[in-house]
Amino acid sequence: MCQWHQTASHVTTSPWRATITAMEPDQPVVSLRGVDRSYREGDRTRVVLHGLDLDVQPGEWVALVGRSGCGKSTLLNLISGIDRPDSGDIRVNGSSITRLTERERTLFRRRNIGFVYQFFNLIPTLTVVENLLLPIELNRLDHARAYELLAAVGLEDRHASFPDRLSGGEQQRVAIARALAHDPLLLLADEPTGNLDSTTGDQMLRLMESLARTTRRALLMVTHSYDVARQADRVLTLENGRIVNKQAETD
């Protein structure tokens, strides 16, 4: 398993780069206030998130559950800066990302967010190791990390394969390794063990959990699995556009 090292802090004035710097001990890694997101389809509007509030603290592992279509992936896309809310504020380590330009959000995401996408989103024209080297090179980190992480997910012998030659579970493990490659401040994981057997899934949970625990970063994980959710520090249920305070139900 890899050892996680906290990124050295450095001072900068840019708002999205400021979030790279030292962990702020007394503020949430993620904080959402009054977040709304709707989609328009023709002349109809579908309200997905409505007045949503959420905090995730340093070192915390939060599981997010809810019915299919309730807006879990939409929420992760907003926190990562891939998408923008219609209104409300989203802060990562104290800095608001809501008003950043698209380019600023891309830079912010590249440095600070690790994202295990629901459908992996591996780059098909790059080999397994090249998929990991992309975030590593963008952040000027050591190439050795790519091989360490492939070993940590049990795929060191597949480094030269292209993603379409891998099984679904193997692709999912590459996606997990890639999300961890640049030692992100926040790991967002969308059903990251849905394609894995329980033993391999547990190993991947430990790997993702270690990022949050050992460097007091944060892990926000969407899951439909009760066995996964119960291992988190908190389970939040998304329903009718908001986080509701009720006993988590998973399917």
Ligand SMILES: Nc1ncnc2c1ncn2[C@@H]1O[C@H](COP(=O)(O)OP(=O)(O)OP(=O)(O)O)[C@@H](O)[C@H]1O
């Ligand atoms: N680009 C879009 N345009 C229109 N509607 C969208 C768009 N993206 C998502 N939606 C709708 O928003 C709702 C929430 O979608 P989302 O993908 O966030 O659900 P989810 O909770 O992740 O579901 P699942 O558990 O099935 O992955 C769905 O009804 C979906 O159809």
Ligand SMILES: [Mg+2]
């Ligand atoms: Mg989803």
